[in-house]
Amino acid sequence: MHFKMRMTGIDAYITHALHGLYSSRELQSLTLIICKDLLGLDEIDIRLRKDIKLSDSGQRLLEQTVDRLKRHEPVQYIRGTADFYGLVFHVEPGVLIPRPETEELTDLILKENSGRIRILDIGTGSGCIAVSLAKHLPAGRVDAWDVSPKALAVASRNAGELGVDVRFSLTDVFSAEPGKDKYDVMVSNPPYIREKEKEAMDRNVLDWEPELALFVPDDDPLRFYRRIAQLGTDMLVPGGKLYFEINRAYGTEIVELLNMSGYKGVRLRKDLFGNNRIVTAIR
Ligand SMILES: C[S@@+](CC[C@H](N)C(=O)[O-])C[C@H]1O[C@@H](n2cnc3c(N)ncnc32)[C@H](O)[C@@H]1O
Numbered sequence: 438m439h440f441k442m443r444m445t446g447i448d449a450y451i452t453h454a455l456h457g458l459y460s461s462r463e464l465q466s467l468t469l470i471i472c473k474d475l476l477g478l479d480e481i482d483i484r485l486r487k488d489i490k491l492s493d494s495g496q497r498l499l500e501q502t503v504d505r506l507k508r509h510e511p512v513q514y515i516r517g518t519a520d521f522y523g524l525v526f527h528v529e530p531g532v533l534i535p536r537p538e539t540e541e542l543t544d545l546i547l548k549e550n551s552g553r554i555r556i557l558d559i560g561t562g563s564g565c566i567a568v569s570l571a572k573h574l575p576a577g578r579v580d581a582w583d584v585s586p587k588a589l590a591v592a593s594r595n596a597g598e599l600g601v602d603v604r605f606s607l608t609d610v611f612s613a614e615p616g617k618d619k620y621d622v623m624v625s626n627p628p629y630i631r632e633k634e635k636e637a638m639d640r641n642v643l644d645w646e647p648e649l650a651l652f653v654p655d656d657d658p659l660r661f662y663r664r665i666a667q668l669g670t671d672m673l674v675p676g677g678k679l680y681f682e683i684n685r686a687y688g689t690e691i692v693e694l695l696n697m698s699g700y701k702g703v704r705l706r707k708d709l710f711g712n713n714r715i716v717t718a719i720r
Contacts, residue, residue, distance in 0.1 A: 451467065454507065471503075508644075509644055511641050513534045519565075522569040530645060532650075538714050539566060543570065545706070547573050550621070556578070556623075557622070558581040558624050559625040559627065560650075561581035561583045563592055563595060564596055567581035579602075580618065623665065623672065629658065630652050631654075632655050669720060676720065679719075681716045683716055685712040691705075701720075702718060703718040704716065
């Protein structure tokens with residue numbers, strides 16, 4: 438495209454270039470993100486479809502963005518940010534993009550806990566859970582583990598930019614030893630997709646998001662839950678709570694695992710789409 442594009446032209450260019458790759462609803466939302474967040478155009482002008490001429494650099498950016506979207510790169514990586522629980526998190530390849538289900542998990546913790554509580558987030562990724570909890574529980578203390586140095590670098594950046602203090606640690610949950618720190622809440626959204634589920638997954642996830650954050654072996658899909666439940670029996674104070682995001686296929690098994698590990702009040706909860714998504718338990 439070597440002519441100067443007008444607003445209606447931008448719209449048409451995006452729709453034409455990405456036709457068949459994204460639904461019309463996705464195209465509408467992508468167009469808004471490209472125009473507003475990447476090209477810096479005024480949202481009212483976009484919605485009124487005003488005539489807007491792009492500069493040469495704007496035009497180049499538009500073309501590069503469309504090329505990246507053609508390769509199924511998630512728009513959050515292109516934009517460099519993802520919205521989570523009313524906050525804006527930096528994200529980049531190598532770090533999982535926070536999901537809406539995880540906002541529900543965060544919200545549940547905030548509804549059920551307050552004050553000077555100590556929290557440990559295992560597998561923190563972008564830091565979305567840990568940082569959001571720290572932001573909303575200023576009297577609390579939040580620690581967070583991840584085995585990925587990349588994730589921890591991004592999470593620390595997010596904590597700094599969002600003005601909260603979280604103690605991050607490069608820790609593999611399978612080799613971690615319970616130390617002297619005790620917690621009122623342990624939370625985890627661990628990897629929980631079985632390798633065999635890959636076939637049904639979208640390319641924007643499979644080609645771009647980190648395998649380390651997503652997959653567990655088909656023959657041991659509950660390995661993170663078993664390990665964290667075991668650590669929790671030492672690391673949670675009596676009456677302390679465990680919060681898990683889960684694969685909806687394994688609700689009953691995880692409830693059973695926690696009952697067998699001696700937890701009380703084990704509950705399986707649904708997400709907004711009606712899928713089994715969260716399990717909670719009390720030590
Ligand atoms: C599903 S992602 C969740 C990220 C973030 N908490 C969220 O909800 O968006 C799982 C995270 O667990 C981390 N992880 C994978 N294996 C781990 C291990 N053995 N010990 C600690 N963290 C691990 C991954 O690096 C990834 O950041």
